Amino acid sequence: MRETESARAGRGASAASVSRPGSRYGPGGPTRPARRGGRRLATWLWGLAGIVAIALIWEVYKLLGPADGVVIGDARVLPRTTDLAMPHVWDMIARLGEPVTRSASAQPLWLVIVLAALSTLGIAAVGWLVGLVVGVGLALVMQRWRIAEWGLLPWIVLSQTVPLIAFAPVVKSWGSRVEIGAFEWQDWMSVALIASYLAFFPIAIGALKGLQSPDVIHEELMRSYAAGYWQTLVKLRFPAAVPYLLPALRLGAANAVVGAVVAEVSTGLQGGIGRILIQFAGQASGDPAKAWGPIFGAVVLGLVAAGSVALLGVILGNYRRTEEAS
Amino acid sequence: MSAGAVTAATAPGRPKGMGPRTEATLRIVAPVAVGLIVLGIWQFLVSVVGVSDYLLPSPVSIIEELIASWDSIVQATLITGTNALIGLVLGSILGILLAAVAARWRPIDRMSAPVVAMLAVVPIVALAPVLNSMFGADSQFGRQAIATLASFVPVFLNTLRGFRQTVPVHRDLMRAYAASSGQVLRTLTLPTARPFILTGIRIASSLAVISALVAEYFGGPRGGLGSLISTSAASSQYARAWAYVVASIALGLVFYLATLGLERLLQRHTPQARRRP
Amino acid sequence: MSEPVTQVAAVEVRGVDKVFETRSGNVQALEPIDLTVAAGEFVSLIGPSGCGKSTLMRLVADLDEPTAGTVEVFGKTSRRARLDQEYGIAFQQAGLLPWRTVAGNVALPLELHGEASAARASRIAELLDMVGLADFADRYPDQLSGGMQQRVAIARALAERPRLLLMDEPFGALDEMTREKMQTELVRISAETGAAVVFVTHSIPEAVFLSDRVVVMSPRPGRIREIVAMRLGAEAERAERTEELREERVFFDMVTAVREALHGGSPIGTGARGVETR
Numbered sequence: 056m057r058e059t060e061s062a063r064a065g066r067g068a069s070a071a072s073v074s075r076p077g078s079r080y081g082p083g084g085p086t087r088p089a090r091r092g093g094r095r096l097a098t099w100l101w102g103l104a105g106i107v108a109i110a111l112i113w114e115v116y117k118l119l120g121p122a123d124g125v126v127i128g129d130a131r132v133l134p135r136t137t138d139l140a141m142p143h144v145w146d147m148i149a150r151l152g153e154p155v156t157r158s159a160s161a162q163p164l165w166l167v168i169v170l171a172a173l174s175t176l177g178i179a180a181v182g183w184l185v186g187l188v189v190g191v192g193l194a195l196v197m198q199r200w201r202i203a204e205w206g207l208l209p210w211i212v213l214s215q216t217v218p219l220i221a222f223a224p225v226v227k228s229w230g231s232r233v234e235i236g237a238f239e240w241q242d243w244m245s246v247a248l249i250a251s252y253l254a255f256f257p258i259a260i261g262a263l264k265g266l267q268s269p270d271v272i273h274e275e276l277m278r279s280y281a282a283g284y285w286q287t288l289v290k291l292r293f294p295a296a297v298p299y300l301l302p303a304l305r306l307g308a309a310n311a312v313v314g315a316v317v318a319e320v321s322t323g324l325q326g327g328i329g330r331i332l333i334q335f336a337g338q339a340s341g342d343p344a345k346a347w348g349p350i351f352g353a354v355v356l357g358l359v360a361a362g363s364v365a366l367l368g369v370i371l372g373n374y375r376r377t378e379e380a381s
Numbered sequence: 382m383s384a385g386a387v388t389a390a391t392a393p394g395r396p397k398g399m400g401p402r403t404e405a406t407l408r409i410v411a412p413v414a415v416g417l418i419v420l421g422i423w424q425f426l427v428s429v430v431g432v433s434d435y436l437l438p439s440p441v442s443i444i445e446e447l448i449a450s451w452d453s454i455v456q457a458t459l460i461t462g463t464n465a466l467i468g469l470v471l472g473s474i475l476g477i478l479l480a481a482v483a484a485r486w487r488p489i490d491r492m493s494a495p496v497v498a499m500l501a502v503v504p505i506v507a508l509a510p511v512l513n514s515m516f517g518a519d520s521q522f523g524r525q526a527i528a529t530l531a532s533f534v535p536v537f538l539n540t541l542r543g544f545r546q547t548v549p550v551h552r553d554l555m556r557a558y559a560a561s562s563g564q565v566l567r568t569l570t571l572p573t574a575r576p577f578i579l580t581g582i583r584i585a586s587s588l589a590v591i592s593a594l595v596a597e598y599f600g601g602p603r604g605g606l607g608s609l610i611s612t613s614a615a616s617s618q619y620a621r622a623w624a625y626v627v628a629s630i631a632l633g634l635v636f637y638l639a640t641l642g643l644e645r646l647l648q649r650h651t652p653q654a655r656r657r658p
Numbered sequence: 659m660s661e662p663v664t665q666v667a668a669v670e671v672r673g674v675d676k677v678f679e680t681r682s683g684n685v686q687a688l689e690p691i692d693l694t695v696a697a698g699e700f701v702s703l704i705g706p707s708g709c710g711k712s713t714l715m716r717l718v719a720d721l722d723e724p725t726a727g728t729v730e731v732f733g734k735t736s737r738r739a740r741l742d743q744e745y746g747i748a749f750q751q752a753g754l755l756p757w758r759t760v761a762g763n764v765a766l767p768l769e770l771h772g773e774a775s776a777a778r779a780s781r782i783a784e785l786l787d788m789v790g791l792a793d794f795a796d797r798y799p800d801q802l803s804g805g806m807q808q809r810v811a812i813a814r815a816l817a818e819r820p821r822l823l824l825m826d827e828p829f830g831a832l833d834e835m836t837r838e839k840m841q842t843e844l845v846r847i848s849a850e851t852g853a854a855v856v857f858v859t860h861s862i863p864e865a866v867f868l869s870d871r872v873v874v875m876s877p878r879p880g881r882i883r884e885i886v887a888m889r890l891g892a893e894a895e896r897a898e899r900t901e902e903l904r905e906e907r908v909f910f911d912m913v914t915a916v917r918e919a920l921h922g923g924s925p926i927g928t929g930a931r932g933v934e935t936r
Contacts, residue, residue, distance in 0.1 A: 101488075102495025109496065124516070132522070134515035141515060206411035217633030218591040221607065221626045223598070224614035272753040275721050281741045282770050290770065294757050309502040316504045321598040321611055328507075333599065336510030346514070350507050357503035374757040376800050 110144045117141050142344040150344035151351070164345065167331065168352040175327040176356055178243055179315040182250025183308055183360075189251070190258030190307070197259075198266040198292070199284070208263070215256050220314065223249050223321040246318040246327070253314035254307035261303020265296025297374035301364065308360040316353060328352050438620040446624040453609070454628045461605040462632050464521055465593035468528020469636070472589065473582050475529065476536025483537075484544035493537075500534050506592060509599035524596040524605075531592035532585035536578070543577025544570060579644040586640040590633045606632070666733045668822045668854035669695040669718055674727030675879075676713055686879035687713045690727060693873065693882065695854055697732075697821065702857045702865035702872045704916065710880020711858045711873075712826055718856060719747055719824050731822060743771065745822040746815030746853075750830045752807035754799040760786065760810050761795040767817045785813040788847060805836035812844070816851065823848070823855045830860065838904070841867055862920070866912045867904060874919040884919040888912055 117136045124140075125133035134140055142150075151168070154161035193211075197204040226245040269291050277287045319329025332349040339346040368375065420440060427439035438446075447454065483490040505527060512523030547569055555565050597607025606629045613622035676688040688710040695701045703711035716722045717729050720736040731739035739745060746767075754763045761782050768778045786792045789809040799807055808828055815823060829837045841864060848855050859865050865872045869888055876883045903909055 098491070098495060101491035102499075105492035105494075105496040108492055135517075139514070202407065202411055205408045206415040209412040210415060213634075216587040216637035217630040218587075218594045220591060221594055221610055221629040222623070224611040225619060225622050225626070270751075270753070272749050272751055273755065275749075276747070276753055277770075278721060279719055279740060279745070279747045280767050280770050281743060286770055290766065291755070294755070297757075305502070312502075313504040313506070316507060317595050317598060332507055332510055336514065336600065339511070339514045343514070346511050350511065353507035354499070354503045358499060361502035373798075376756045376798055 113141070113144060117143070139340065139343050142347065146344040147347040147351075150342075151348055155345075164348050168328070168348050171326065171328045171331050171349070172352045172356045175312070175315050175319065175329065176359065178247050178319075178327065179250050179308075179311040179356075179360060182247040182252075182315060183254045183311040185247065185251035186254030186258055186307055186311065187304070190255045190303075191262045193255075193259045194262030194266055195288075197263050204263070208260075211256060211259055215260075220249065220253060220317060223314075223318045226318070226322065242322065242324050245322050246315055246324050249318035250311040250314035253310040257303045257306040257310060258300075261299050261306070262296060265299030265303075266292045268299060269295045294374050297371050301368045301371070301375070304367070305361050305364040308364050309357055312353075312357050312360045316356075328356060438623050442620045443623045443627060446620040447627060450621060450624065454625065457604060457606045457609050457625065458628050458632050460521070461590070461593050461597070461607065461629070462635075464524045464596075464605070465528050465589040465632070465636065467525045468530075468593055469532045469582070469586055469589040471525070472529040472532025472585055473536045476533045476581065476585070477540050477578060479533075480537050480540035480544060483541055490541075494541075497534060497537055500530065501538070505530050506595050506599060509596040509601070513599070513601045519602055521602060521605075523601055524593050527596040528589040528593040531588040532582075535584040535588065536581040539577045539581030539584070540574060543574030543581075546573045546577065576644075576648055579640075579647060583637070583640040583644055586636040587633060590629070590636050594629055594632075665697055667694050667730075668697045668699065668732060669693070669856060670728075670730040670733075671714070671718070672728050672730075674714075674717060674724045674729055676710070676717065676722065677725045688717075688724075689879045689881040691880075691882055695822075695856060698852050698854050700848060700855045700857065700868055700870045702859055702869040703875060704859055704862065704865045704872055704920065705875030705880070705883075706860075706877055706920075708880070709875040709877040711875050713880065714875075715824055715826055715856055715858050719745065743767075743818050744820060745824050746818065746820040747824045748808075748811045748815045748826070748828040750827040752799070752804075752811040754807055754810055754814075756799050759796050759798055760791060760802070763799070763810055764814045764817055767814065771818065781817065785816060788816070788850070789813045789843070803836075805832050805840060808832060808840060809843070812847070816847070816853075819851070821853055823853045825855065826858045827860065828857075829864065837861075837864070844868065862913050862916050863904070863909075866909060866916055872916050872919075874916060883922070886912075886916050886919055 116133070120133060120136040122136055124135040138146075151165040152163055155164045155167045193207065197207055226249060266288075273291055273295070274287070277291055282290070315327070316329040316332070318324070319327040320333055324330060328349055332353065335342075335349055336346045423437065424440055427437060479489075479493060483493050508530070509523055509527055512526050513520075516522040516526070551569055551573075552565075555569055560568070594605070594607040597605045598611060601608075603609075603612070606625050610622050610625045610629070613619075613625060671691055671693040673690045673692060674688060675686070675690045678685045678687055691714065693701075693714075703714060705711050713722065717724050718731065718736060720729075720740040729736040731744050734742065734744065754760075755766065758766065764782050764785055765778055768781060773781070782795070783792065786795055789812060791806060791809055791813070794802065794806065799810070802810070808831075812828065815825075829840050832840060844855075845868060855868075857865070857868060866888060871888060872886045873882055874884045874886060875881065
């Protein structure tokens, strides 16, 4: 849901005017060739400097800002600066190492967060895989039959622009009530369903754009070789789709994480990062730094999900040669 | 080779023997047909197969519920819509300003780019609970801040890209005219970047609505669409929950169409095809 | 379809015309055309933009279908000939798959048609040797110059030893010096393989240097204005054509002949010279 633009670009003829994907997320993105090791290190350092700058702004405002925040009219436009509202950055980090509760047997906070994040990551991965299968399947159908593209693509594009994730709480009601034979609908499946649902749109559109991306000259070459549909698919369309598919997969991964976290919150599923986000925020009045832990966890979760796809991009490097050149 | 060029433009894809006019008709008929078929199957599943209410209420009962609780739906849509709008406006302004700064000063660019790249893949709504405690639990500001952050990302990325689109020949021309930096900004940089900025805002419009709505699931004051959807679902009023879902879809569409209209309006004179979205 | 008796023609075009249907109405790309290319013959199609020379070649390749008339390749329908892989083809752009190495690109048609991998490897080596790229087998297309890419494309077109080679301005995007070198190599290769060639070009010297016959076409709608036989040497002497030929009197005479055929009748202006872009 983050990049509706790819949707519009996917429409038939306009695809030709679309830039090669890849550079979308700036220098931090994984599309740069690995050989520029030095520049990559510099990018990381600058990014680190950016994060430090944000932390500095936080602390400086906390130091100088009024205790009750800045209120204009009825609206508080800048937050309160009390330790309760804005804990120190070092407190947030230190809190990660402390036990999650006061009880002697409690695990440290970071461990709880990591376990919760892993659980969410697992669900998001299932959702992503389902989204991948459905998305690529739909893209294949749309690529093969123009009429299917005309019938389906407008709906896919449209549904990216509306908050369909709103129906997450409704899916909760499916839990433990749907039984098909020996198969019983589990609560986590509701979460995975929503995750897959969000992941599927960018993947379907990216895959379609990719499958349609081969130059006319390459398609005619395959025709002159009397290559059939499947041969053309394997030798030409899938390889050509890689540069389009990778950003779509990364977006899909990010969306799956967002979907999983939101769905965990709205369905009240235990064990994931979404749940502890809410739970620890509830304890913020007594332990403000603790509420930040799951947020860091969610950030890392999103980065890990997107980063895994980037890893895939490194493996498929040879299929992205045109991307580097442009 | 004009004939060859014609083939390349029209032949691939269009099924054999289909004229351009048939194509134009089918492009409209096909999606409408798909929509009707889905609605039909939906109604069929509910009224004939007997899928239970909690799984999927029938379209008819959703419409009934939509009419029955019209007032509260409008109320809730206004609350969520206002949050989204404030977020979109603030996020767009911030995005454009910071992009301008980043385009001008390299260190800012190098510091902000990775952070924004991170923002693009992390679940921003996770901030909702702490924002609620930072700004007070009775305030809508936390949601507006989430919507602001979410809109900021695509506007910033697109604007920054737009600022980098000036072609060398134009820059050389400006240099040859000895144009001042203000003049360059007004006559070259901004017009070049404009389509990109507008595209960024259009993407942001959907994100603003989605984030404003989803942020409501994370606590804070009641009354918006998101909180009403979860309350209705929790109290087993599924048709009503779906009616709110329909309202939020409508809200999303309004935002999208408004920004799309804005884009079309301001871009009438620019050739659309040249533009890299 | 009659059985080939003795020497069946490589290409037999009879009464072919082509009308394109577009949004703004129908475009008559070709008026009924008759043309025969003998086996082993090198025929160039030359003419200004829009004269339908590329369209004609595409009809032979069965990339488009004629509105009327028949196209036969070695006595088969063009479709059958495509399915039987009777021809190899090269376009103006090399059209190499960027994710495959040079060897991988040349291997593509062989892979598609189920050639065993050992036979494939030896054939690739042979082909790369022929086009002088033996040392570049493991390079990727983006690491090659335009001329080298085009040589890979020619090797690829020759991979299955076709008896007919279709070339649509294969040297159109190259600089003049590379272009002349490639022409000389093409003459050598076509002499070595004995394949018939249908060669689409804008360049009069190129057509004259390469061809046994030059088909001069005129535009809107495309038709054959004149077929000029080259006196530079029959097939047997093709291998004799060398760089020196470009400076001989007879070469200039033929250039003049084609030029007059091109410009004769209507004022064509500069149309014949510009480089077409797809």
